[in-house]
Amino acid sequence: MPxxxxxxxxxxxxxxxxxxxxxxxxLSLLSYLLLDGPMTVNELAARLRVAPTTASLLIGDLSRKGILERREDDRDRRRRIIGIAAEHQAAIAAWLAPGAAAWRTALAPLTPDQRRMVVDTLLAYEAAVGGGESEQG
Structure with a gap:
């Protein structure tokens, strides 16, 4: 692991x-947006396992830097959809996508049950070393 x-x-x-x-x-926030596409603050907070206010602070920081952009949700104008700004999409993809591709390559030969075991093992490791706290710092 080290x-x-x-x-x-x-x-x-x-x-x-x-x-x-x-x-x-x-990095986790950018990875979710890169791999899963734009989503709401609450969706990002749930994926990151942080409070919506924490996710909102991270999003605000990256938005002020121009890395993220917020737009109105066409279905509910009160909600904001967060996405990677078009001018930074290629650089972020070039940086983070190879890691996702490496995971896909490593997991591809495994059965669904074996993949589940790998993911469960990594989640257990994460919980043992401090859980979601590492996502915030």
């Missing part, structure tokens, strides 16, 4: 994103 984490940390931030001083807490 070797896996060490390799992930060595993936350099693309030049186009270096000036934004992105922190680890931003």
């Amino acid at each position: 070797r896996l984490v060490g390799r992930a940390k060595k993936i350099p931030v693309p030049e186009a994103l270096r000036s934004f001083a992105l922190a680890p807490r931003h």
Whole structure:
């Protein structure tokens, strides 16, 4: 596990994103938006396992930097849909998508039950080292 984490940390931030001083807490949020597409603050909060106010603070930070954009939900104008700003989409994809592709490659030969066991094991590890707290810091 330390070797896996060490390799992930060595993936350099693309030049186009270096000036934004992105922190680890931003990476999960950006990964969800990149891989799953735009979503609401509450959806992001649920995925990140943080309070909506915490998710809103992260989103506000990235929005002020121009990395994220908010738009009205066409179905409910009170809700905001959060997405990666078009001008940063390619840089974020180039940075984060290879990690997702690596997971797909590693998990592809496994049966659904084996994949579930891997995911459950990683979730148990996460819980043992502090759970969702690592997503916030």
